[in-house]
Amino acid sequence: MDKVTLHTLGPTNTNCEAAAKYYLDKNNLDGEIILYETLESAVDIVANDKDALLLTCIVYPKLNKLVFDNLEKLKLVDCFIFNTFEMVLSTKKEVELSAISTIISHPAPTPLINKFGKEFLWQIVTAKLQNGVSMKNLMLALQQFPLLNFII
Secondary structure (H helix, E strand, C coil): CCEEEEEEECCCCCHHHHHHHHHHHHCCCEEEEEEECCCHHHHHHHHCCCCEEECCCCCCCCHHHHHHCCCCCCCCCCCCCCCCCCCCEECCCCCCHHHCCEEEECCCCHHHHHHHCCCCEEEECCCECHHHCEHHHHHHHHCCCCCEEEEC
């Protein structure tokens, strides 16, 4: 492999993109990183490109299905440990946890909220939202509302 294409989850500036950059650097690989809304959407592209790699993480909610549905197409070539970003519950300063009723999150970290011992309304979002709105723009918009809270 002279130049690789590393396919992983987006959006930009998240754990998977950081891990992809780390992997390229650690292995002295020249490569491009392509981000996806789901890993499943990258499988056929990776399977048909000898210079492509699919980077996933152990906590990907559908990892078991991704692996076992694609045993004929993909093979495990490497495994590494990468320290991820801390998960943050973010809200306006004046909002107390007791006032939070809705949390907007990517699917993967939602189990972390259970430790708060409170029921929340959930809105699950992925890297590519409706009408081309990015996660970054969504988070910026949410900061304008005092009772909408989100995990980043």
